[in-house]
Structure formats: C-alpha cells, structure tokens
Amino acid sequence: MYLSILAVGIGGALGSLFRWVLGLRLNALFPNLPLGTLAANVIAGYVIGVAVAWFARFPGVSMEWRLFVITGLMGGLSTFSTFSAEVVAHLQQGRYGWAAGEIAIHVTASVVMTILGIATVSLAR
Template identity: 55%
Template sequence: MRWGLGMALNPLFPTLPLGTLAANLIGGLMIGFAMELLTRHAVLPPEVRLLVVTGFLGGLTTFSTFSAEVVTLLLRREWLWGSITIGGHVLGSLAMTIAGIAAMRAVYAWGATA
C-alpha cells in the first residue's frame, strides 16, 4: 500500500514526498482507531495490540523512509522543504491519531445512545 501511495502521489509534487506523508497520516488515523478499539476491549491479549498497532499499522507507517526523504532534502540544502516535511509528518501523524481516537469515541457514544 505504501509503495502504491508513493507511485500515485509523489509525481504530483516532486519536492515533497506525498506518498510517505499520506501513508503516515493514514497510519496515524488507523492507529488512533485501533488504540481506542483495543482499549475498550481490554480482554484481548496484549499480543493482539502489538500485532495490530506495531505489526500491521507499523508496517504501513514508516520512519525509515521518512528519515531518508528528509535527509535527502537536507543534503540538497532544501531547508524549508525539509522542515515542512518534518512538521507535516510529526504534527500530521499526531493530529490524525488524535482524530482516530476521537472518531472511535464518537462511534461508541453514538452506539450507546442508539
């Protein structure tokens, strides 16, 4: 999936690797969903949480590709794009994880009133 995002999105704006950003933002949202879901179903063994969050979703998101892309920008002395990339990934991923948790809480709240 991450490769497909890179192939589809990176040509749109070559200076900023949008495929990796999209993978990290989608992964952050999905990790938020999973965190809230797995917290509410505490009877599941911790290995399930590790499998979902660290295994599957950790495979979607990628710190190594992000690091390589930022270092490439910095080596080319593209300080602004490097900074934008760092900010977009870190702040965007955190925001999407919070959004995922909030969305799952809203689903549970809606289900409790329905």
C-alpha cells in the same frame, strides 16, 4: 508465541505492500513533498489512534489482533525511515525550508490524525 510471530509478520507484509503502492501512486505527483510517504504516515496515525482506543474499550480482544493491527499492519505502513531519508535529501540539496516544512507537516499531521482516531472511537459510544 508462533501466532504472535505470524500476526506481526503478516500484518507487516500487508502494511509494507500498501505503503509501496501509495508511494508508486502518489510520490511522483509532487516530488518536493512525496505524498505517498505522507499519506502512509497520516493513515497509519489515524488507524493507530482508532486501534489504541478500540483495544482499550475492548480489552478482551486477543493480543494477536493487537499485534497484527498496531505492530504489524501499521508498523509496516508507517515509515519514519523513508521520511527521514527525504528530509536528509532536502538538507543535502540545501533546501532547508523544504526539510523544515516536511518535518512540520509529517509530525503535526500524524499526531493530529492519531488524536482524531482516538476521538472517533470515543464519539462512537
């Protein structure tokens, strides 16, 4: 149990730090669609797809590695709460088109990247 807690905690800390760096580097480039948040969610979607497919292919990999990568690292990197706050800010400012666009871009890109991540592992056979 302690190894599981460490795996999630260390992974979460590293993923959160990476998300923070992406936000610092990218969010100011295009304020109407913060690219750091989008990059974090898209990268996390792809890596989760790869991880899910990889762990399915190699079921003997320890649960701690699964927890580290999927729950910790990618859970810390992906950010539904920041994305939601950005959408609500658009709505509060009456920018309904930006809000709808941000929802469409984040959800579509994240799902497509997860599918691509799974496909990457499938093609690597």
